[in-house]
Amino acid sequence: MAAEPSGKPHVLIVGGGFAGLHCAKELAKADVDITLADRQNHHLFQPLLYQVATAVLSPADIASPIRRILRNQSNTRVVLAKLTDVDLDNQRGFFPNAELPYDYLVLATGATHSYFGRDDWAELAPGLKTIDDALEIRRQVLLAYEAAEWEADEQSRQAKLTFVVVGGGPTGVELAGALKEIALQAIPKDFRHIDTTTAQVMLVEAGDRLLAALPEKLGRRAQRDLEKMGVQVKLNSAVTEICAGSVHIGEQVVPVENVIWAAGVRGSKIAEKFDAELDRSGRIKVANDLSLPKHPNVFVAGDLAHIVDPKTGAPVPGVAPAAMQMGRHVANQIKRELKKSNSARQLFRYRDKGGMATIGRNRAVATIAGLNFSGIFAWWVWSLVHIIPLIDFRSKLSVIFSWVWSYFSLSKNARLITGRRKMQVKSALGRVAED
Amino acid sequence: MAAEPSGKPHVLIVGGGFAGLHCAKELAKADVDITLADRQNHHLFQPLLYQVATAVLSPADIASPIRRILRNQSNTRVVLAKLTDVDLDNQRGFFPNAELPYDYLVLATGATHSYFGRDDWAELAPGLKTIDDALEIRRQVLLAYEAAEWEADEQSRQAKLTFVVVGGGPTGVELAGALKEIALQAIPKDFRHIDTTTAQVMLVEAGDRLLAALPEKLGRRAQRDLEKMGVQVKLNSAVTEICAGSVHIGEQVVPVENVIWAAGVRGSKIAEKFDAELDRSGRIKVANDLSLPKHPNVFVAGDLAHIVDPKTGAPVPGVAPAAMQMGRHVANQIKRELKKSNSARQLFRYRDKGGMATIGRNRAVATIAGLNFSGIFAWWVWSLVHIIPLIDFRSKLSVIFSWVWSYFSLSKNARLITGRRKMQVKSALGRVAED
Numbered sequence: 070m071a072a073e074p075s076g077k078p079h080v081l082i083v084g085g086g087f088a089g090l091h092c093a094k095e096l097a098k099a100d101v102d103i104t105l106a107d108r109q110n111h112h113l114f115q116p117l118l119y120q121v122a123t124a125v126l127s128p129a130d131i132a133s134p135i136r137r138i139l140r141n142q143s144n145t146r147v148v149l150a151k152l153t154d155v156d157l158d159n160q161r162g163f164f165p166n167a168e169l170p171y172d173y174l175v176l177a178t179g180a181t182h183s184y185f186g187r188d189d190w191a192e193l194a195p196g197l198k199t200i201d202d203a204l205e206i207r208r209q210v211l212l213a214y215e216a217a218e219w220e221a222d223e224q225s226r227q228a229k230l231t232f233v234v235v236g237g238g239p240t241g242v243e244l245a246g247a248l249k250e251i252a253l254q255a256i257p258k259d260f261r262h263i264d265t266t267t268a269q270v271m272l273v274e275a276g277d278r279l280l281a282a283l284p285e286k287l288g289r290r291a292q293r294d295l296e297k298m299g300v301q302v303k304l305n306s307a308v309t310e311i312c313a314g315s316v317h318i319g320e321q322v323v324p325v326e327n328v329i330w331a332a333g334v335r336g337s338k339i340a341e342k343f344d345a346e347l348d349r350s351g352r353i354k355v356a357n358d359l360s361l362p363k364h365p366n367v368f369v370a371g372d373l374a375h376i377v378d379p380k381t382g383a384p385v386p387g388v389a390p391a392a393m394q395m396g397r398h399v400a401n402q403i404k405r406e407l408k409k410s411n412s413a414r415q416l417f418r419y420r421d422k423g424g425m426a427t428i429g430r431n432r433a434v435a436t437i438a439g440l441n442f443s444g445i446f447a448w449w450v451w452s453l454v455h456i457i458p459l460i461d462f463r464s465k466l467s468v469i470f471s472w473v474w475s476y477f478s479l480s481k482n483a484r485l486i487t488g489r490r491k492m493q494v495k496s497a498l499g500r501v502a503e504d
Numbered sequence: 505m506a507a508e509p510s511g512k513p514h515v516l517i518v519g520g521g522f523a524g525l526h527c528a529k530e531l532a533k534a535d536v537d538i539t540l541a542d543r544q545n546h547h548l549f550q551p552l553l554y555q556v557a558t559a560v561l562s563p564a565d566i567a568s569p570i571r572r573i574l575r576n577q578s579n580t581r582v583v584l585a586k587l588t589d590v591d592l593d594n595q596r597g598f599f600p601n602a603e604l605p606y607d608y609l610v611l612a613t614g615a616t617h618s619y620f621g622r623d624d625w626a627e628l629a630p631g632l633k634t635i636d637d638a639l640e641i642r643r644q645v646l647l648a649y650e651a652a653e654w655e656a657d658e659q660s661r662q663a664k665l666t667f668v669v670v671g672g673g674p675t676g677v678e679l680a681g682a683l684k685e686i687a688l689q690a691i692p693k694d695f696r697h698i699d700t701t702t703a704q705v706m707l708v709e710a711g712d713r714l715l716a717a718l719p720e721k722l723g724r725r726a727q728r729d730l731e732k733m734g735v736q737v738k739l740n741s742a743v744t745e746i747c748a749g750s751v752h753i754g755e756q757v758v759p760v761e762n763v764i765w766a767a768g769v770r771g772s773k774i775a776e777k778f779d780a781e782l783d784r785s786g787r788i789k790v791a792n793d794l795s796l797p798k799h800p801n802v803f804v805a806g807d808l809a810h811i812v813d814p815k816t817g818a819p820v821p822g823v824a825p826a827a828m829q830m831g832r833h834v835a836n837q838i839k840r841e842l843k844k845s846n847s848a849r850q851l852f853r854y855r856d857k858g859g860m861a862t863i864g865r866n867r868a869v870a871t872i873a874g875l876n877f878s879g880i881f882a883w884w885v886w887s888l889v890h891i892i893p894l895i896d897f898r899s900k901l902s903v904i905f906s907w908v909w910s911y912f913s914l915s916k917n918a919r920l921i922t923g924r925r926k927m928q929v930k931s932a933l934g935r936v937a938e939d
Binding site for chain 2: 095109110111127128129132133137138140141145147148149150166167195201204211214215219255256258259260261262295321366463466471474480482483484485486487488
């Protein structure tokens with residue numbers, strides 16, 4: 070499948086996340102041919118992914134086929150394919166069964182989780198980046214209770230009823246809160262032998278506070294709220310080893326069968342092929358217009374781009390609003406250049422709109438335009454802010470419906486154990502649940 | 505985990521489908537201890553499973569955790585476990601890490617698909633019995649279009665755009681109709697290189713008509729409706745071979761990359777351990793009270809039971825209403841026996857409430873109380889009949905919402921390619937979509 074021989078400049082966008090998708094949309098009216106390639110067929114609203122992992126939402130509530138989103142954008146075609154290599158000099162991107170020439174390349178392949186060199190932990194402590202990740206975590210959490218219900222030995226049962234979340238950023242905080250809600254509210258009446266309210270949830274953070282990207286006050290508030298719910302928050306605590314059945318936190322060995330990884334991120338591997346300097350997390354250090362140094366027709370947008378915000382002196386954070394802004398910025402540079410009226414590149418300026426994290430029912434923390442909020446008001450703001458940008462009207466309705474339902478019923482609707490993965494064989498229940 | 509030492513009779517129900525669940529519910533007030541064991545954690549509303557496979561519904565819309573359904577039934581505990589063996593003389597059921605004694609055993613493990621001795625076809629022609637099956641079919645159907653969009657060779661592209669459904673019962677008819685709707689209505693605007701309306705759907709049936717369980721008139725009507733939509737219906741046609749890339753229908757070799765199996769069913773394997781005569785499909789020939797010959801305290805209910813309906817002389821069909829009736833019948837026999845007022849067993853009498861199949865938007869066929877319906881009225885009846893028995897109010901709302909939405913938007917909402925299975929490697933797109 071070659072590029073259309075239309076003669077128009079060809080913009081190759083790799084990645085259909087917030088950056089890639091918003092870049093494509095901003096180019097809707099431009100006189101270019103766009104190819105958007107992603108190795109998944111769907112755009113994912115990642116900020117709500119933890120709710121799939123904790124059985125509140127179904128995958129289809131927060132994911133839509135990319136080609137459906139762009140169906141009416143006639144200058145754009147969507148392909149399901151993974152970029153495997155690039156030839157920057159000859160301007161060609163390589164895919165497993167095709168190569169595509171480009172005039173502009175926008176690399177927006179994002180980040181994945183990083184185990185800080187301990188990739189062997191990946192099987193024991195799954196991370197949360199894709200729908201498959203979320204379904205795997207959901208599966209393990211639900212299986213843990215099932216296994217505990219069978220378990221005769223008190224000590225083993227307690228290990229099965231212990232959940233350790235590694236990493237005190239928004240994902241870790243939100244997962245820990247939701248896991249505690251499951252134990253306290255959603256399932257106690259469903260089990261006969263175990264008291265699910267005794268399940269322990271531990272949130273482990275290497276730094277001295279939670280939510281490092283938000284004001285310190287909010288990090289403390291989130292910690293107090295979590296502790297009120299019964300979550301054990303362990304600050305200044307590094308995970309030094311993860312084995313089947315236990316996790317080492319500093320010197321302490323905690324017997325636990327469920328570990329979830331929400332700690333490090335690492336730029337996607339393809340970055341190494343781009344002849345550019347990477348930061349410690351494998352993200353590409355871009356020029357201040359988001360282009361690749363030495364290759365002005367290649368841009369990097371979203372979580373994969375490392376750029377320092379001159380206002381704060383810190384790198385622009387890997388959050389959805391930053392990715393959208395970068396995607397649109399790149400699109401605008403391309404449009405300006407094609408018009409030739411004003412081809413000087415503009416600097417990318419990050420507009421920090423604040424940040425937030427939800428902790429549980431009626432509990433959240435948020436900072437917006439320099440103002441800090443917490444409690445039920447922050448929770449309402451959090452809910453609104455996460456409904457509005459959902460990609461289509463149907464998703465909005467469906468998510469609202471699920472939230473209203475779980476709010477009043479205290480139940481989690483999508484408690485399905487599906488899939489049959491490697492992990493299952495290792496779980497205590499593997500033999501039971503297998504075919 | 506042993507049975508409770510309550511001294512009450514212990515009823516062990518194996519299988520949480522329609523038969524097992526309705527048996528347990530009918531025993532809600534009985535003075536017994538009940539254990540319901542299933543190898544899945546969820547009860548599945550199988551009549552709508554094809555809508556998960558065709559991206560209309562999400563799994564959580566039609567499946568609920570069994571322990572949630574029975575949470576308020578205090579005499580019942582639910583365990584996630586697969587029955588591996590039974591000792592009929594000593595009245596014990598064996599599970600991978602436990603054995604449970606029983607006073608009554610209700611075997612309701614249902615049926616799976618049968619490839620008539622060609623189990624090697626399973627990988628090439630997936631069947632539809634579980635949520636995982638449905639997600640795998642959804643995945644393959646969606647990947648077929650993605651692969652076709654990349655494919656330069658005209659002949660290979662046509663093979664990727666051909667879907668063969670084997671078996672002209674309700675599942676086959678409903679799948680064929682829904683697959684054609686996807687091609688004609690849901691996705692044409694989403695692709696740039698292929699015309700999805702040229703996708704071919706072929707429904708292959710060995711017998712001389714569709715929907716053999718319904719009146720002949722309705723089978724003919726379903727055929728006409730499918731043909732009007734563009735489905736090729738091939739009657740008196742046996743599939744003699746399935747290879748990667750083609751299927752042999754009699755003497756004809758059809759190049760096709762997508763085959764779905766909706767033909768034979770076979771009783772679940774555990775039946776072989778029950779010291780009873782099996783029919784050709786591996787179902788247990790039960791006594792006329794549904795008990796196991798020679799073992800009156802063991803019952804078989806649902807799809808696994810073979811019993812001849814004296815009214816028609818034909819076996820009771822493997823449909824949801826029959827399974828529910830059997831489950832309740834068994835529960836009533838147990839209750840009568842425990843009351844000792846009247847311990848003589850009652851014969852099971854199947855009350856045939858009719859049957860139906862939907863073909864597409866506004867098209868269905870139904871027979872109820874001897875009256876035949878087709879067209880839009882039958883379609884409304886079909887919709888109502890499939891909403892009412894959904895297990896909880898939330899599922900009903902959610903399914904109604906999805907149906908109303910797809911009815912007016914002509915779209916299929918859950919078009920997600922997720923999971924990473926064996927099959928993927930074999931698909932033309934395997935290399936593209938893999939990590």
